[in-house]
Each structure stands twice: as structure tokens, then as C-alpha cells.
Amino acid sequence: MRDFTVKKNIELLQEQKLHYIIPIHRNNKIINFSPLEKAAFKKTVKTYFAYQDRIIWHYEYQREGQNIVTFLGEKLRVKEESDYLLRIQKYPETHSEDRYYDKLHSFGTLSIVYDLEGSPTSKQLYEAYKQRNEIEVMFDSYKNFLAADKTFMQDRHVLEGWLMANFIAMIAYYKLFWRLKEAKLLSHYAPKDIIELSKSIYQMKINGQWHCSEITEKTKTLFKKIKIDYLK
Template identity: 30%
Template sequence: MAYPDWVLKYRKKGTLIARRGDRYYLYRVSSHWDSIKKRPQLKTEEYLGRITPDGLIEPKAKRIMKRYDQITVKEYGASFLLYEVSDDLRKELSECFPEWKEIFIFACMRLMYTSPMKNVEFHYSTSYISEMIPDAHVSPESLGNMLRITGMDRASQIRFMKAFMNGDRYLAVDLTHVLSMSDGIVEATLGHNSMEEYLPQVQLLFLFSLSHDRPAYFRILPGSINSVMSLKTTMEESGASNIVMVADTGFYSGRNLKELERMKISYIIPLRRNSRLIDYSLGWEKYFMFQDHPVFYSRYEIKGTSRTMFTFRNDFLKAEEEKDYLRRHEKATAEFRRIAERFGTISVITNLHVSGEIVYDMLKSRVDIEQAYDTFKNTIHADRTYMRDDQQLSGWMFVNFIALILHYRIYSLLMKHDALKKYSPKDVLDHMERINMLHIGDEWKMSEIPKKTRAVMEKLEIPIMQNSGS
């Protein structure tokens, strides 16, 4: 049977052309010896397609599989959200740092994946942020160089931070030390941390905007430097003057109070429950509501000073502490009766002349900052930094500071929509990460949005847009 030339060009060894009507079909075949018929026998192995003058049309199943082979899947939802809430951050970073892409992407990957440097390149390549912000250099070597360059440029760090500071009232908070295991870091000096461990450590001082609920400034201090001594330099460097120092329970001393007052800095300092300054016999004269629970408090002025003592009692926490104590002890003892009045209480000394509710709110803000800093330490794994020198440490902490700002951008979104009781910033990112972008042929298509993720988006009014970025 004579075949047209456009058919014959597909005849190759191991193939068979078959004609049915006016159509031609191509098969891959093999030959084996038929011992019964005593002759070679052809066996069809695979249907290869229909031959046309325009070429070979492969089977539909094969065409579909090839299409799937050409599909690229990238995480989209969380990348979109971080991109969406950071327009001003990216703009200011780009004006302050030539390496702004690497800084921003590293910060995003720290927040999304708790990613060490060695994994950033992988996460970047599998995230749609690589399409929004292309051509970033995020290999471990490139990031290491970026950290050193950024860390050396404290002036640009300050310029960036000052761009978001506009005369707010700030909480000054010194937080848990960052342990460093590199001999090249001079800033890490031996000192006691909050757990009374004598370890290499670096102290961080944060200024947190009360009106905008966000970290505004950070500074690395040697671990042995007292927080009061560092505040003056911090005020000069940051330009912030309206500062309230909210310390932890180990900060109180008469010397520290006098030094803060000499510098005209407001303060709220918690006291240990066994402090002799606390008078638990005072009546609980006033109260306010906090998270649907009443908080009772007493106050009195300390004679001869401008200082005020507040003791707050939360009966919900009191019941929890009593239950915990009795669970650990078989029966209510004299010791229990002696300390029972302390359960559920926190006492502070302050030179602010404001209501108990305002003092409590500021104190709670410190707790919120500490919890966010736990993200800084634990979720973002920044409490042990294996940096080679002070410059890399400074750059590393700046990247994590950007990640902390992004964390608070999502926190503010949750607060705005009254969703903090149901979701955390990490919850939101986890839900959003379930949205992917599929590259099919020459087009990007968004995957279906899971029901629970859509519920989060609707609650927070997150407008997923397919054509984002550059």
C-alpha cells in the first residue's frame, strides 16, 4: 500500500502505520517469535497518534499529561498578603538600601517559614513573591554579604526607622537577650539574663508605638549595659522624647527610679509579689473591664514622691492560680492562706498620673510585645544567631525587625476586624499559604481557595488579586 510522503516520514524502526478509511495511525510495535505459528509476530506496544498533513496528533491522554508537565505551582496567598501590607515598607527600604529586595524577601521567609539562610533560595523559588519581586540574590553567600553590608550601615537603618516615627508616645522595652555562639561578635558580653544565667548575650531595646501598635525602633546593646544607661543614647539616636519605660519585675531599684526621674522619663515598673512596698490590705475600690473580665485595683500615692502604687487583681486569673496551687499541693495549708491574697495580682510603681485602666493597658502592651518578641526569638529563631561578626549580627537583627513589623501589620489587621480571639498572625499566614498560583503554558492561574481560607479572607477583607507585583 502506497502512503503519502507526509505519512511515510513517520515510518521508523519499531513503528507501524495503519490506515483506516482516509486516516493514518501510528503505533510503536515490537516483534517476537511465535513458537506455535513458527513465525515472527508483531505486538502493538503503544498508540502514538494520528498522522495528518500538519503533523502527528498525539493521544488526548498524552497531551493532557504533557500539559501537566508544563505546570509550575507556586505558593501565592501568604506572599500576596505580605506584599499587600508592605507597600510603604518596600518603598522606604528601596530608598535606604540597594539590597532592599534581599532584605525584604529574607524577612518574609523568616516570618512565613522560620527559614534559615540556607533555605531562603528554595522558598523564594517556590513562592509567587519571586514573580512579584524578581531577580533577588538570595543564595546563602549573597545573604551573608547582604547582612554584613546592611549591618555596617546603621545610619540607613536609623533613616528607615525614623521614616515611620512621627511624635507618637512610645513604650521602651528591653527584652530577652540573644545568645551568640560566634567569637567574632564583640557586642556579646558576659552578663546575667532574666533566667540568672551567666552567658554571652546581646540586649535589645525596642521602642513600640502606642498609637499605632507597632515596633518603631530597635537598638542592640552589649549584654552588660544597664537599660537606664542606654535610654539617653536611644532618645538621641531615635529622636523620640515621649517615652514610657515599661520594665520587667527584676528592674526595680531606688537607683533606677531616681535615674529615670532625673532624665524625665515616665515609667511603669512591676514589683515582685513579696515586695514590702505592696499593701494587700487596701480595699479594691475601683474596677474596669478587660477582655470580658473585671479587673479590680487599689492605688495610693507614696508620700514625699511623685510616685503612685497600683495593685491590680483579676479574679479569673486568681481562680486559675489557686487551682494550680491546690493541684500541686494536697491540701490548703497555712502557707496557702498566707499567700492566697497575692493570687491574680500584679503591682506596679509609676510616675504617670493617669487612671488605673491606662496603666494596666500599657502594662498589657508590654506583655503583647514580649509575646511578639517570642515570635522574634522562637518562631523566627533569632535567639541563637551564628553570626561571624558584629556587622552581620546587626544586619541579621534588622532583617528580623522587618519581619516583626510584618507580623504586627497582620496583627493590626486582626485587631481592626475584631478577630484576635479567633486567629493569630501565624494562623492567618498558614491559611493563606494554601492558595497557590499555577503557571499553565504562558498564563498564571490561581488555584481554588479552600473554604476555611476564604472565611479568613472575608473576615479580614483580604482582596486576592491575580496580577500583583511587577
């Protein structure tokens, strides 16, 4: 493989008899972009799956003794194309129309080389790779979703309580992640989606009796799949 870093990493993993999924830089010559260079590439590829309400096209092949899969996300491709075209005017020294056309077939792609037991499907490989950033996602959720990266506490005991509350919140968030994973729903929902749905469920007191707010059948079915019962 021409990318020395990837090749060296693979050699080390193979020496230790370890399995791996490794992304490949788009400029690596081992990647076969020829199917995407065709005008009607979808008729050639014909294989796709849904991931978090996005369609991912993919095709598998072998080069230099390695198993490779190239994925294409349409939404990502459109975004990257637009971003590059906008940068031509801002950064003409590093971006140009010629370079744009050179990169056109690689926008929105992800190529991985892998060695795993069994015969994983392309979707399983894609989902496994996407899970690599679980730590980053958790930190992002901690900072942005839970807004727990800043504290103005000045009392030591209050600060310790604040940290403990955030720690428990992160445990709950991660449990949601695993329930979605076990139910094979990660391609459709993220933990924050479940939290947002939960915000609309509450108890109200009417004439001295507590009543649960209305829950749609779709939400009930979803919660049942991930073993959450708000009706108890």
C-alpha cells in the first residue's frame, strides 16, 4: 500500500494478529474511485443502506491483498462540493476549479481497509467505524447537550455535587446509547433524540389525580424496543 503510515499500521496489527478497521486518506492510490467517475454510478454500484436517515452508497473490492470498502454519503458530497466552491473565491492560492474537478469524484466518500472475523456486511463495517468516535461524541454531549463544561460554583461542596450530577447524567446518556445499540436503532436515533422525545412526557394533576401526558403510538413502540416504560 502506497500510504506508508497506513501500511505500517496494518503490518504491525497483522504481526500481533489483531483485527482492524482503518480509514484511508482520499489521496491514497489504493482507492478505486472508478465506479464513482461514471455518470450513472448508482446503476453500477446498486448497493446502499440507510444510516441515521441518510442513504449511504457503497462498493467492495480488493487491492494489494487488502479488503476495501468505499462509502458515499450524498448529503456529505453536496456539502463538501459547496464548501470547496465557496473557498475558491476566498482562498484562490490553495483552491481552484481545476482542483475541484480533480476532487469531484471523491467528495463525500469514506474508504476503509479491514480485516475482521467472519463476513461482516458493509453496513456493519460502517456502523463499527462510526463507533470509533464514541469518546468524542460523549465529550461533545457533555459540553454541548448537557452544557456541563462550565461551572461558576464557588463552594467546594456544591461543586462536588455538581460534578456528581453531571457524572450520573453521562452514565444515563451512555446507557441510552447501549440500549439503542442493542435494539439496532443507532442508525435511526441518537441518545439525544430519546431525551428530546422524553421532554414531552410529563405528569399533570387534574382534580387531585395524576395523569400522564399523551404519548404517540410511535413513541410507545420505540420506548418498548429500548425497554423504557414511562407509563409505570
